[in-house]
Amino acid sequence: MGHFTIGVVGKDRPGIVAEVSRILFELGCNIEDSTCTILSGQFAMILVIGHPKLQAVTEVDPAFDDVRSHMGLMVTVHALKEGEVVREKTFSGHPHIISVYGADRPGIVYNVTRELAMRKVNITDLNTQVVGAKDRPVYVMVLEADIPESVDMKELEKVFDRIKKDLGVSISLRPIETLEL
Amino acid sequence: MAILPILKFPDPLLKERSAPVTGVDDGVSSVIVDLLDTMRASPGGVGIAAPQLGILKRIVVVDVSAHRRGGQEQNHGLLVLVNPEILARGGKQLVREGCMSVPDYTANVQRAQWVLVDALDRDGKQTILEAIGFEAVAIQHEMDHLDGILFLDRVVSVKTDLFRRKKYR
Numbered sequence: 001m002g003h004f005t006i007g008v009v010g011k012d013r014p015g016i017v018a019e020v021s022r023i024l025f026e027l028g029c030n031i032e033d034s035t036c037t038i039l040s041g042q043f044a045m046i047l048v049i050g051h052p053k054l055q056a057v058t059e060v061d062p063a064f065d066d067v068r069s070h071m072g073l074m075v076t077v078h079a080l081k082e083g084e085v086v087r088e089k090t091f092s093g094h095p096h097i098i099s100v101y102g103a104d105r106p107g108i109v110y111n112v113t114r115e116l117a118m119r120k121v122n123i124t125d126l127n128t129q130v131v132g133a134k135d136r137p138v139y140v141m142v143l144e145a146d147i148p149e150s151v152d153m154k155e156l157e158k159v160f161d162r163i164k165k166d167l168g169v170s171i172s173l174r175p176i177e178t179l180e181l
Numbered sequence: 182m183a184i185l186p187i188l189k190f191p192d193p194l195l196k197e198r199s200a201p202v203t204g205v206d207d208g209v210s211s212v213i214v215d216l217l218d219t220m221r222a223s224p225g226g227v228g229i230a231a232p233q234l235g236i237l238k239r240i241v242v243v244d245v246s247a248h249r250r251g252g253q254e255q256n257h258g259l260l261v262l263v264n265p266e267i268l269a270r271g272g273k274q275l276v277r278e279g280c281m282s283v284p285d286y287t288a289n290v291q292r293a294q295w296v297l298v299d300a301l302d303r304d305g306k307q308t309i310l311e312a313i314g315f316e317a318v319a320i321q322h323e324m325d326h327l328d329g330i331l332f333l334d335r336v337v338s339v340k341t342d343l344f345r346r347k348k349y350r
Contacts, residue, residue, distance in 0.1 A: 035345075125344075144344075177250045178279045178287050179315055180225040181322045181332075 002055040003032075003080040005048055010073035012043040019071060023063050024049060032085075048085065055079065093122070093146040095176040102169030104130055104137040111167060112141070115159050122146045139169075144176070184222045185215050185234045187281045192235075195282055196329040199230075199237040201264045205305030209240065213261055213303055216242045223281055227251060228319040230326035233282050239264045241323035243316065251315030260310075265300035265324055268309070276318045278332050279346065289342040290335045292318045 008020055017036070024031060029049040036045035054060055057079050064075040100112055109128060116123060125144035132138035147153070153173075160171045188195055202209050212231055220229040220242060228243040244259045245251030272294025279287040296317045302308050312320050322332060336342045 175249075176277060177248075178225075178277045179227055179245075179248065179251065179318055179322070180223070180279045180281065181228045181319055 002051050002053070003048060003085045004029075004051075004054075004057070004060055005046065005078045005080060006060075007076040007078075008043070008045040008047075008073055010043055010071060012038050012041050013071075016043050016071065016073065017045070019067050020045065020047075020064075020073075020075075023067070027051065027054070027060065027063055029054075029060075048080070050085075093148040093151075095124070095178075096145050096147050096173060097176055098143050098145060098171065098173050100141040100143075100169055100171045101138060102167065104139040105167065108139055108167060108169060109141055111163050112160075112171070113143075115156070115163070116145060119151045119156065120148055121151065183215055184218045187219065187223070187229075187233050188235050190283050190331060190333075192282075194232060194235050194237065195326070195331065197232065197237055198329050199232050199239045199327045201239050205263055205301055205303065209238070209263065210303070212236055212238060212240055213242065213263075216240065217259075220244070226281060227315075228323045229281070230323040232326050232329075239327045241265060241320070241327065243319045243323055245316045245319055248315060251319070254314040254316065256314075256316040257310065257312070260312075260316075260320070261303040262298065262320070262324075263301035263303070263305070265298050265320070265327075267296050267321070267324065268299050269297040271295045274314070274318065276315065277344070278318065278322055280322070280332055282326075283331055283333060285346055286333065287344045287346055288332050288336045289344075290318075290322075290332050291337065292321045296320060 008016065010016065021031065029051045032048050032050050034045065034047040036043065057077050061077045067073045068075055098112070100108060113123065123143055123145050128139070128141040130137045130139055157173065160173065163169070164171050215234060216229050216231060219234060220226045227245045227248050228241065231238045231240040241262050242260065245256050246258045270293035273291055274294045275289050275291050277287050278290050294317060295311065295313050297309065297311050298320060299309050
């Protein structure tokens, strides 16, 4: 059993998913995990696929040559080693939502994520956008992060207070309250 | 009196409509005990419905009192609801729900903020009760199971409402 990640990026238009999935179907691949999004008109998709026999990138990659040239898609294929396909999700810690917003300026993402990385906080989802009027752009970042038990939340909030002042942004940090039913 | 395995989607029983029970007899009482045992054995679990154990009877149990936020809101503690019916509902709230039968996802689901429920309690006595907040969400989620409805059926937007579960307890 071989596993691959496939990344697809290109100008958004109808039919990209159908073409990519046709190629995978004809190769005999199983789409095991996938997600896609559209960023500023660029369609982006990432898939994890499995195949009962194929193991090498060279056995999969050429199948996408046609969509590369005809649909202008950038397709990258990467082989996963056995054991790299993780199904058990074993992060420790508590899921939180951190929202940051303020006048657009360089360094917002970096300043916040650097502090998280230093504390071994794992970012599990990240969304950034520039919204608002052209002459008054507002930067919005919402991220989901798993905060380990060991992190001193009071201290982290103090650090965020400092970033708020330095960058003139608002930051809120709150636990994700999931009802387990 | 046992912790039973929880059915996971795509088990077809989860999409069935459960039947009302005729009263709280020994059979129903023992289902209630199994539901309580199983719910309490599930980390963080605040509710469970009989069809999640493969028992197609209209019985649910809910207890949000131990939940970090639910416990701070007005709640009834342990609630056993047999043949529950929602008589009235009001308001709206968006709460992130997880379901032991759909373990790979959590989702924001819009529910009523307040419900008025008619049900038999665990002694078979007719009761009418009001629930708000997280307890109301839990009741609505569990009652959906009685009609074969999963929270995935109520997701409005993949982009903003559906979340891959990034962590298992």
